[in-house]
Amino acid sequence: MKIEVPIVSAFVDGDSGGNPAGVVLNAKSFTVEQKQCIAAAVGLSETAFVSPSDSADIKLEFFTPTQQIAHCGHATIAAFSYLRQNGLLTSDRSSKETIDGCRSIHMESDAAFMEQMAPRSEPLSDVDLRSTLLALGITQSDLIDGADPKIVNTGNSFLLVGIRDVETIMRLQPDFGLIEKISDALDLIGFYVFSYDGVGHGRDAGARMFAPRYGIREESATGMAAGPLACYLHDNLGIDKQEFAIEQGHWMSPPSPSVITVRLALDADGKIKNLYAGGRGAIKEIKEIVF
DSSP states (O other), rough: EOOOOOOOOSBBEEEEEEEEEEEEEEEEEOOOHHHHHHHHHHHSSSEEEEEESSSSSSSEEESSSOEESSSOOOHHHHHHOOOOTTTTTTOEEEEEETEEEEEEEEEEEEEEEEEEOOEEEEEHHHHHHHHHHHTOOOOOGBBBBTTOEEEEESSEEEEEBSSSHHHHHHHHHOOHHHHHHHHHHOOEEEEEEEEEEOOOTTTTTTEEEEEGGGGGEEOOOOOOHHHHHHHHHHHTTTTOOOOEEEEEEETTSSOOEEEEEEEEOOOOTEEEEEEEEEEEEEEEEEEEOOH
């Protein structure tokens, strides 16, 4: 069988960079096994499959080249941006059904913002902290003062590690085998390593994402990780604002500059009740897939 799959780069910074995802429409006609084969043939970190839904505007399923996952931020943005740009989505208020429930989507022109849940966080044990530092090839002195690494979850779990200076974060030589081992043990998507240093004007932090557990050595934009980071900046580092701009992909080799906007919704007590992470998607190519 042969199909054409649009490749859409999500969270583009201006008109370039971003994180590419495949977007497959009319996916109801494919079996789970066929979806997995398509995702493997597309060969990107995630491919989104769009089907009708009885409980939301659309149903989205996400597949890496090796397995299905519950959520994917950049593939969500890619899918909704593609639908909007092709006249298949007209409302500014939309929603998606995933394998673990429904989430709302807000559209602003051709930018999409996806809902994430209130954050849950937990500190690392001393043993896991030592393993984390070893996996990144850094020491305690390389960390941002007061930024103890934490696991934060707004839908998926990520280990957030704040690094003091841009030179250190750019020179990282991760031990991917150890990162995968830690991610398995702690049930993480991966490590989201960030710094305040060396970011563009108006940006709150820059990040690098390592997820070898899911076959991704480094990813250029991770919406489901930028949400937890914004929560961490607000709750743990005392940055008193409700909108954050997170850079990613600038320190990759080769670079693929991305920017993710995160908006926090607070309750009357100032606690985060939910959040939206979003950005723009740009169609890069149409890929012919045979499976």
